[in-house]
Amino acid sequence: MPDTAYASDTAASNTSLRAYLYGLPGVDEVGAQARAADLSTRSIKTTAKRAAIDLAISMVDLTTLEGADTRGKVRAMSAKAAHPDPADPSVPRVAAVCVYPDMVETAVAALRGTGVGVASVATAFPSGRAPLEAKLADTRAAVAAGATEIDMVIDRGAFLSGDLRKVHDEIIAVKEACGTAHLKVILETGELATLDNVRRASYLAMLAGADFIKTSTGKVAPAATLPVTLVMLEAVRDHHAATGRRIGVKPAGGIRTTKDAIKNLVLVNEVAGAAWLDPALFRLGASSVLNDLLMQRTRLTTGTYPGPDYYTLD
Amino acid sequence: MADDDATTAGNRPALGTALEYAPAPESRSVVAIRDSYDLFIDGVFTPAKSGERITTVNPADEQPLAEVAAAGEEDVDLAVVAARRAFDEVWGPMPGAERGKYLFRISRILAERAREFAVLESLDNGKPIKETRDVDIPLVAAHFFYYAGWADKLAHAGYGPDPRPLGVAAQVIPWNFPLLMLAWKIAPALATGNTVVLKPAETTPLTALLFAEVCQEADLPAGVVNILTGAGATGRTLVAHPGADKVAFTGSTAVGREIARVAAGTAKRVTLELGGKGANIVYDDAALDQAVEGIVSGIFFNQGHVCCAGSRLLVQESVADEVLERLKTRVSRLRLGDPLDKNTDIGAINSAAQLDRIRDLAGTGQAEGAESWSPACDLPERGYWFPPTVFTGVSQSHRIAREEIFGPVLSVLTFRTPEEAVTKANNTPYGLSAGVWTEKGSRMLWTANRLRAGIVWSNTFNKFDPASPFGGYKESGYGREGGRHGLEGYLV
Numbered sequence: 154m155p156d157t158a159y160a161s162d163t164a165a166s167n168t169s170l171r172a173y174l175y176g177l178p179g180v181d182e183v184g185a186q187a188r189a190a191d192l193s194t195r196s197i198k199t200t201a202k203r204a205a206i207d208l209a210i211s212m213v214d215l216t217t218l219e220g221a222d223t224r225g226k227v228r229a230m231s232a233k234a235a236h237p238d239p240a241d242p243s244v245p246r247v248a249a250v251c252v253y254p255d256m257v258e259t260a261v262a263a264l265r266g267t268g269v270g271v272a273s274v275a276t277a278f279p280s281g282r283a284p285l286e287a288k289l290a291d292t293r294a295a296v297a298a299g300a301t302e303i304d305m306v307i308d309r310g311a312f313l314s315g316d317l318r319k320v321h322d323e324i325i326a327v328k329e330a331c332g333t334a335h336l337k338v339i340l341e342t343g344e345l346a347t348l349d350n351v352r353r354a355s356y357l358a359m360l361a362g363a364d365f366i367k368t369s370t371g372k373v374a375p376a377a378t379l380p381v382t383l384v385m386l387e388a389v390r391d392h393h394a395a396t397g398r399r400i401g402v403k404p405a406g407g408i409r410t411t412k413d414a415i416k417n418l419v420l421v422n423e424v425a426g427a428a429w430l431d432p433a434l435f436r437l438g439a440s441s442v443l444n445d446l447l448m449q450r451t452r453l454t455t456g457t458y459p460g461p462d463y464y465t466l467d
Numbered sequence: 468m469a470d471d472d473a474t475t476a477g478n479r480p481a482l483g484t485a486l487e488y489a490p491a492p493e494s495r496s497v498v499a500i501r502d503s504y505d506l507f508i509d510g511v512f513t514p515a516k517s518g519e520r521i522t523t524v525n526p527a528d529e530q531p532l533a534e535v536a537a538a539g540e541e542d543v544d545l546a547v548v549a550a551r552r553a554f555d556e557v558w559g560p561m562p563g564a565e566r567g568k569y570l571f572r573i574s575r576i577l578a579e580r581a582r583e584f585a586v587l588e589s590l591d592n593g594k595p596i597k598e599t600r601d602v603d604i605p606l607v608a609a610h611f612f613y614y615a616g617w618a619d620k621l622a623h624a625g626y627g628p629d630p631r632p633l634g635v636a637a638q639v640i641p642w643n644f645p646l647l648m649l650a651w652k653i654a655p656a657l658a659t660g661n662t663v664v665l666k667p668a669e670t671t672p673l674t675a676l677l678f679a680e681v682c683q684e685a686d687l688p689a690g691v692v693n694i695l696t697g698a699g700a701t702g703r704t705l706v707a708h709p710g711a712d713k714v715a716f717t718g719s720t721a722v723g724r725e726i727a728r729v730a731a732g733t734a735k736r737v738t739l740e741l742g743g744k745g746a747n748i749v750y751d752d753a754a755l756d757q758a759v760e761g762i763v764s765g766i767f768f769n770q771g772h773v774c775c776a777g778s779r780l781l782v783q784e785s786v787a788d789e790v791l792e793r794l795k796t797r798v799s800r801l802r803l804g805d806p807l808d809k810n811t812d813i814g815a816i817n818s819a820a821q822l823d824r825i826r827d828l829a830g831t832g833q834a835e836g837a838e839s840w841s842p843a844c845d846l847p848e849r850g851y852w853f854p855p856t857v858f859t860g861v862s863q864s865h866r867i868a869r870e871e872i873f874g875p876v877l878s879v880l881t882f883r884t885p886e887e888a889v890t891k892a893n894n895t896p897y898g899l900s901a902g903v904w905t906e907k908g909s910r911m912l913w914t915a916n917r918l919r920a921g922i923v924w925s926n927t928f929n930k931f932d933p934a935s936p937f938g939g940y941k942e943s944g945y946g947r948e949g950g951r952h953g954l955e956g957y958l959v
Contacts, residue, residue, distance in 0.1 A: 179906040181926050184757030194597065196491035196809035205486060387756050418486060423800050427485035 164360060167318040174317060174356055180348035180384055189379035192423055193416045199453075202415070206450045209414040209442075210237060212432045213247040214272055214403065216440050218279075218371065224259045227252055229467040230440075231263035238447050239465070247443065248432040249302060253278070254295035261299035272302035272337070276327055279341075279370035281306040285323060292330040303327070304337040304367060309344045312354060320354075324361035337365035337403055337436075342381045343373040351381055355388035365401035371438065376406025379416060386424040399428065405438025411449040414442055488802075491809040493596045498587045500673065504535045506542055506696065507679035509549035510689025516541040521698060523672055526593035526815040527806050527850045535672045538695040540704050543664070546693040547710040550635040550662040553690030558662050559632060563619035570615030570657060572685040578608040580681070584674055588646055589806045591673040593815030593851070594769050596807050606931055607650040610949075613933035614654035617954060621659060624951055630958040632660030633736060634712035639702045639726075640675075641718045642668035642817050643772040643873075648717050649675050651937075651948045653692060659957040661713065664693045666705055670818045672696040703729075711735060713957065717774070720871075720897075720942050738946025738956040740774065740938060742871040743899030746892035747777030747928060748914060750885075751786040753904035757926065759793045761902060762877070765928040767801060767855050770816055771875040775900035775937075777928050779868060781888050784881040791859065791879065798855050799842040813875060816851040825853050825874035832858050832867035837878070863894060871897070885910065889917045898940025902928040921947075 163173045197205055215234045217226060231250055238244040249270035250260050260271045273295035277283035283291075292303055305327045311319040328336050338358035342351050358366050366385055369376035382404045389400045402425070404417055414437055421429045429435050444464040452458050503520070505512040517539025522531050538546070558566070577584065584607070585599035594603075621630050636656045640648035645667055656663050667675035679694045695701055699722075706714045707729050716726050717740040730737045747765045749758045765777025782790050806814035816822045833839050837858040846852040853874055861868050861878040868878050882888040892901055901920040905911050915923045921938045924930060931937070936952035938944060946956045 178753070178755040181754035181757035181906075184754065184760055184926065187927075188757070188760050194601065194809070195488065197486075197488060198491050199489045201487060201489040204481075208482075208486075422486040428483050430484065430486060431482040433482075 164318070164321055167316065170317045170321060170357070171315070174353040177352055177356060180352050182348050182380070185348055185380045185383055189383045189420070192419050193379060195419045197415050197419065203450070203453050205415045205418050206411060206446050206453070207245055208430060209411070209418060209437060210446050210450075211245040211248060212435055212437050213443055214249045214251045214405070214436045214438045215247050215443060216251040216371070216405070216438055218251070218253060218274060222253060222256055224256070226467070227256045227259045228263045231260050231269070233443070233465055233467050234269045235264060235267035237443055240463070241451070244447065244450065248436055251304060251438065254291055254298065254300070257295050257298035257300045270301045271299060272304055273298075273300040274304045274306075274370075276305040278304070278306055279372040281308050282310075285326060288323070289326060289330045292327050296330070296332055296334050300334055302335045302337060303331050304339055306339045306341060306370060307354065307358065309341055312345065312350070312357075317357060321357055321361045324358060324363060328362045335364040336362070337367045337401075338363040339367045339370055339405075341370055341373055342368050343375045348380060348384050351384045352388055355385050356392070359388070359392050359400050363400060365403050365436070367403040367405055367438065369404075369406040371406035377404030377408060377438070379420060382417060383420055383424060386420055386429070389429070390425045399434055401434040401436065402429070403436040403438050408437055408439045408442050409445065410442065411445050414446060488810045490805070492805060493586055493589075493600075493807045493809055495586060495590070495807065498583045498590075500533050500587070500590075502533060504533060504672070504676045504696070506536050506538055506546070507676065507682075507692070507694040508542070508546045509693065510683065510687075512679070513545075515539065516545075521669060521696070523591060523670060525590050525850075526670075526817050527847070529849055529851075532591060533673060535676070535696040537697040538666075538701045542695060543701065543704045543708055546664045546695055547635055547637075547708050549690035550664050550693055551710055553688055554632070554634055554662040557688040558657075558691045559660050561660070563621060563660070566657065566660065567615045567618035569685055569687055570611050570618060570654065573681055573687070574608050574611035574615060576681050576684055577604070577611060581605070581608065584646060584677060586807065587677060588674050589814070591671050592642065592645055593806055593817050594772075595811040595814045596809055597811065598769060603644060603647050606933070607646050610647075610650040610933040611654045614658035614953075617951075618658040621954065621958070624954050626955060626958050630659070633957055633959060634661060635710055636661045636663045636713040636715055636957065637705045637708060637711035638663055638665040638715045639706060639718065640665065640667055642671040643769060643774070645671040646674040646678065649678060651717070651953075652715050655948070655953045656715075656957050657691065659954055661957050662691045664695060664705060664711070666695050666697060666702050669698040706730070713737075715946075715956065716740070723944060736956065738948070739944035740946070740948060741899075741942060741944040743774045743776065743897045743939065743943050744779055744869065744871055744895045745775055745777045745900035745902070745920070746779045746781050746895075746918075747902040748888045748892060748904065749780065749782040749786070749790060750888075750903075750905040750907075750910060751783040752906050753786075754906055754926070755786070755790060755793060758904040759790065759797050761904060761926070761928040762794055763797055763801070765902060766877040767798070767813060767875050768929050770814060770853070772817060772821075772873055773929065774943075775922060775929065776873075777900070777902050778872060778876070778878060779892075780877055780879045781882050781891055782879065783888070784883055787879075787881045791857075794857065795840065795842070798857065801842070801855055803844050803852070803854065804847060813855060816853050816874065819851055821873065822851040822853060825872055825876060828867060828870060828872045829856060829876055832861070832865060832876075832878070835865045835867070837861045837865055837867060863891060869895065885914060889914060893917075893919045896942040899943035900924070
């Protein structure tokens, strides 16, 4: 890990930013895929599985990001976020719900006093193709409505065309607009294409002040793959070693089963380390995974699968 | 987030603490181990005329697994005679396409009984079930499948229009990859029309005996494969037998020399796959996280019981501290323990004798002034165990930089320039394997072209494939196994 923190002028120009990000150690795609595949063979059973399921539930950002979202839909999802299994009060609540800015007010009202956070996507999600002023207004509106977390998208076009400074400065501007709300920066790794780019974009976001780095919008395939999450976990681990600051990671999109969730937790455990096994530093952006986690949890307690009809569909 | 809100009922998981993996043992019940095994000669299990027996133990807990026969001179005679008759009457004259069918059948049965073989290999050898399940046994089945395909295409292999088999092959294999080494020996020999007498290692005979059952199940003609268990004396008798046309050996350089002496002046053809002291070269522009993975799999895969292990890490001085820091963090996460646990990364050392040798050489490293580091790790009370160990401050003149340790012990050396890396890498009597880590293609090719090693891995390590030839330069032996090249040692 680099033994010095970033020089103060790293982001002074596009040239210095480029020199820094392209000076990071490369990522060998074949090796990273092999490592992720190797870790996904870990066998998590019995007591370990029970602990992992509860941890995973407490890390879920329960998400609805549809054009068809309504206040009713958001209220229903919020109720589930606070009490995922009405039949079993020992189930932990999820970390947060994640909605569009115009639904924040509804979610905040529905979740008052539950401890569940309200995250909002912003900055012209999912494409990010809007003027900066619009992105900032989007962000401010969500924060004003009570969002405690903002999930922004980076300008992938700028990143891929080499205008790293633009990506960097936008993140700084959005961070400022967030005020006290936590900022998650969505890299949309499916559009960055290479793991080298994933590492560079991760550092770019951390350098600009992200509290979390997030894989995907969920609107582009592939979304959160294990090798991508691996590289991002390595980035936050190395960033912590260099600066003492811990940045969170959120894989989002494509995590549907308990097995998927547990594979992610194993990656966290063995790559970033135990400190990241905390919803303050690791989230799972998902929706359908929650019912599978609940079903597996009941299975561990009672020995039988109750069937999908026993879990709420919202 | 407000984590401790009073209105939310329920248990909150402990945060920021490691996920403890519960024991996940693979079941032993898939394999039935008999109390006692005879020799496999001429298609049947036959009591040894020698009357001698040896016991094989589970190195993870020192409990005896089974007694096996130790073949004597008479037994070796019988096996060679059976192999000769099978060669003359059945296997030699058989069309290649027919031989191929038997090999395909063996490959299929091995794949079907993979779990049984994986558990037995893990019990007898001490290596983690993760490796026998995901590496050893799949490669074994793939090796037979690969050579099955060659059996009817030998005229197109580049060894003349009508290459002929040699006859009877005497084959002696080591304990580190018991069934895989059996496959490397038997598959090409059979594909080319030879018959074999194979001696597995003294401490790991069980999967070879289970393989004999597979030969029966596949209806392989009697005498084509003969398995003689025993110790060093059995191996010596076998390779010196005048009825053997070919000797194939994998093991230590010292024994390889002895075999070469015995075969000198006879008509026997010999291939030897011997020791190594592989260099793993990490340049400063390497993909460091993946290089660290490669360093770990290079030396800690199979407890370092690998002839082609990357036991010498040559790291460019400008990134040495960073690489070592990453390496130590990574090694600290390795899980050592019960080989049958699916989450075990490092299993048991195969035998008390090997453990003594590792301890002796590691002690030498410390005495010579190198600095030894191991992660905090509890070793089981029973069985043969050695923690993963990294020696820093090693120089070319230290014994641990020159001698093969054959254990989970890495020697770290540094270099300044590509020339120095290549010079140091080649400065060894061995020449089996090497690894090179750089993101720069031209430097990769420049380095690989100058390394005097039979295998050079590019941005990876310890990767095997039946289509890829394997073998050494210098005192690492001669001849190649695997791929088209692996046919040559069994053809005239």
